[in-house]
Amino acid sequence: MPKSTFIICEKSYIVRKGLISIIEKIPNTQIVQQFDSEDEMKNLSNIESDFIVINPNLLNKETINILQNAGSPAGSEGNSQFISLSEKSEITDINWVEFININDSQNTILTKLKTLIGNKETNESKSKSQDEISKREVDILKNIALGLSNKEIADKLFISTHTVVTHRKNITRKLGIKTVPGLTIYAILNKIININDTE
Amino acid sequence: MLITKNIKMADVIHMNYFTLSVLNRFGIELGFGDKTVVEVCKKANIDVDFFLEIANAFVDKDYFPKKQLQSFSVKLITDYLRKTHYEYHQIKVPEIENLIEDMVKSGYTDKENLVLLKKFFNDYKQELLNHTQREETVVFPYAISIEDAYNSKTLENSVFDLMETYSISIFQNEHENIDEKLFDLKNIIIKYLPKQKKSENCHKLLYELFSLEQDMIDHSRIEDKVFVPKIRDMEKVITKRFAEKKQ
Ligand SMILES: [Fe+2]
């Protein structure tokens, strides 16, 4: 699952830090940028992010325009989503998905954010299951477990060594197993190879 | 929170009980009452500044005082590394072996699976032993000779010969990751090992694997980021001295 990214626009240092410390409690999130003034926000246009948390007092004609064109990262659907750092906002030019009140408890804020992240993730994962290894990767894994080198696997499957290395990286990332003996155990447990096939 | 000289040693443990293994390596025994860090270290004949940097680096992975750590002697650094090796072999590895054995006894999963796990860990144990033995018999003695030569007023030709046959960059290139297999074992148990009986033994085992892995990451970081550059700097100075002598 790709990371959920955040931009934070807020004048107060204390509020920014507080919010960041809460967001960082949620796994797989990343703060890509912080802005503390309308002026600074001019640089926002070339940064991609899933969520933009912004205090409405930083909104004016210019910043609204910038926000409306803000893009979410490649691979995610649609544009950035906007979270208001105040309970209500008269500004309707922005399509708010959530409101955070300064007096909200940590749990309330966590719940609001997690719900938004959850919705984004279900949208993204409908088509592809990213952590399952592909059929090709199973082939490669089998040969790794049988003790073949990258070069030998490349020759056997008529692909380049570089491709084998890429597959290996993906296998390791998906399974959370880095070493050959570790991958071998995985292969045996999942009946990809037979225990007697090794040595 | 930073560990400082004048806080109580007891509070260091309260802050983060993983520091117990650091204390153990420094030979600090429990029962120090309300004594401060500096008092306890003094009594145990420990360089308090060295203790502080090591302990802080250990508890906070963002705190890594590379320069300060490099200022301590090779003897002090390698002594600490040796004690850590000793603790791995004498305490941590046997503990893990026992816990795997308990899983076998309790019928946690199919016998064949446990045989696999046992073999995996056994091979790893041997690998770890080779790794630390090489450091202790080749690398550390070399480093200490380099430090002696660096501190000496005379320039012995034997050092020149020594540096012809070995150099710290050889170690740097051959120095392997010793924590990766623990990472794998953890994930195999957490994600892939089919189970039949209660998980209790397994939780203890995972706890030990997590803690040893973390410990080794800290250990290797000292070797790669403190020890190696320190020796490399001294090698450079010595090489320069030889060059000047020739002229
Ligand atoms: Fe070591």
Ligand SMILES: [Fe+2]
């Ligand atoms: Fe090492």
